Every structure is written in structure tokens, then in C-alpha cells.
Amino acid sequence: MTRLSVNINKIATLRNARGGNNPDVIKAAQDCENFGAEGITVHPRPDERHIRYADVIALKDVVKTEFNIEGYPDLRYLKLIREVRPAQATLVPDAPDAITSNAGWDTLRHAALLKDVVDEIRSLGVRVSLFVDPSPRMVEGAAKLKADRIELYTEPYAREYHVNRDVAVKPYIESARVATSLGLAVNAGHDLDLDNLKFLKSNIPDLAEVSIGHALICDALYLGLENTIQLYLKQLH
Ligand SMILES: CC(=O)[C@@H](O)[C@H](O)COP(=O)(O)O
Numbered sequence: 001m002t003r004l005s006v007n008i009n010k011i012a013t014l015r016n017a018r019g020g021n022n023p024d025v026i027k028a029a030q031d032c033e034n035f036g037a038e039g040i041t042v043h044p045r046p047d048e049r050h051i052r053y054a055d056v057i058a059l060k061d062v063v064k065t066e067f068n069i070e071g072y073p074d075l076r077y078l079k080l081i082r083e084v085r086p087a088q089a090t091l092v093p094d095a096p097d098a099i100t101s102n103a104g105w106d107t108l109r110h111a112a113l114l115k116d117v118v119d120e121i122r123s124l125g126v127r128v129s130l131f132v133d134p135s136p137r138m139v140e141g142a143a144k145l146k147a148d149r150i151e152l153y154t155e156p157y158a159r160e161y162h163v164n165r166d167v168a169v170k171p172y173i174e175s176a177r178v179a180t181s182l183g184l185a186v187n188a189g190h191d192l193d194l195d196n197l198k199f200l201k202s203n204i205p206d207l208a209e210v211s212i213g214h215a216l217i218c219d220a221l222y223l224g225l226e227n228t229i230q231l232y233l234k235q236l237h
């Protein structure tokens, strides 16, 4: 089974536009779960332009499915993970000023930094996933670091999907195969949508989780949140 984790960053973007509490991200997380989401993902960024660190702490006792906190493992992120102890920490190499995630880790070059962080987070009983490009070498590096999972960065897949989807998915199939052979479970995320999700899933049947935010929240504007979540679930189950 592939779990659908809904990334609620964009709900916080809308809330922040007016400075009040509409829409309420706590209620939105609860509603996503009630509508069928099997996880909630947040990616707090240093400028708190969407989800805030305080939101993440408030969500700790609210999320009943799997809580996944993404981010660059700086001191503030690590403090948050110690305090919240989510089901999963997804480590992403984004620079503080990145508009959105734009690459996976170089798990070989950054092995020294990642080793200590992965060990510490795992010792808290929190599963660790490393965000990587679809490269068998990077997957092997993640396995050496004793991560639990990788999250394959799917922006290149999403971009190329409409050009040649068989070519687009190839490196993902190979990377997932390497990951599975090394005992790593496989997540995927970034720019997944109602067009490209089913094909990814059919090519990587053992996909453990997808985290989806931007397209899902955009679709919800037209289709409604409950209906949209059900439509995404249909692509996966
Ligand atoms: C790691 C990843 O792909 C996502 O977290 C994605 O980048 C969403 O982050 P933003 O909502 O800040 O764009």
C-alpha cells in the first residue's frame, strides 16, 4: 500500500496572506485526515513563509495518522524533531532561500553531516527519510548512512512525464530497485499530481508513501478538499 501524505504548507500560505487564522491549518490537517489522508506533511522553512514552527508544535497532538516533518537539519529543525517526535523526519538539502525544494542530497559528499543527524533522529524513535535524486549512487549513500527510507525527488519525472513518460520514470524504477535491495523503503514527492501519479505508482508498486501539496491544494480549489483527496487515493489504491 502507498500512503498519501497531504502537505499542508499551501494552506498556511493562504492563511499568512492576511495575518489572521483563516484558513485554520489545524482544522485543515484534521479535515484532510477525516477525508482519507494517511499522513500529514509539513516543510517549515527558516523564513516561515508558510507553515510556522509554532504550527508544527500545535500539530503534534492533532495529527492522528503519520506526521512527516521535512526540512534542512539545522539546529532549529533538530530542536523541533526532538520536541515533536513525528513518525518521520525527511531531510532535505534546501538552502535557506530556496523557493522550493530543487535537488536531493549528495549522500556521499555530505555523509559526515548526515551520519550524525540520521543517528540522532533515529535514536529518538523517529524514522528518517533522505530526499534524493533518482540516482542509484545517492541511494547507496543513503543506505550506508542507515537511513530508513529515501524520498525520490520527482520534479524531473513530473516535468518529463508529458514528453515521454517511459523515459521519465526509468531512473525512478532503477533507484527504487536499488533501494529495496539495500533494505530502504521508498517514498516519493514533488510536483506529483492527478496526471502523473498513477503511472509512477504502477511502475513502483512498492512505493511506501507519496507526499503531495501544491497540486492537491490547487485541485481542491476546483474540486473540493474531500473529493480531491479521494481522487488522489484512487490513483494509489
Ligand atoms: C521536499 C519537497 O519536495 C517538498 O517539501 C516541497 O518542496 C514543498 O515545499 P514548499 O511547500 O516549500 O514548496
Ligand SMILES: NCC(=O)COP(=O)(O)O
Binding pocket: 007, 041, 043, 070, 151, 188, 189, 190, 191, 192, 211, 212, 213, 214, 215, 216
Ligand atoms: N515531499 C514533497 C511534498 O511534501 C510536496 O511537494 P509538492 O506536491 O508541494 O510539490
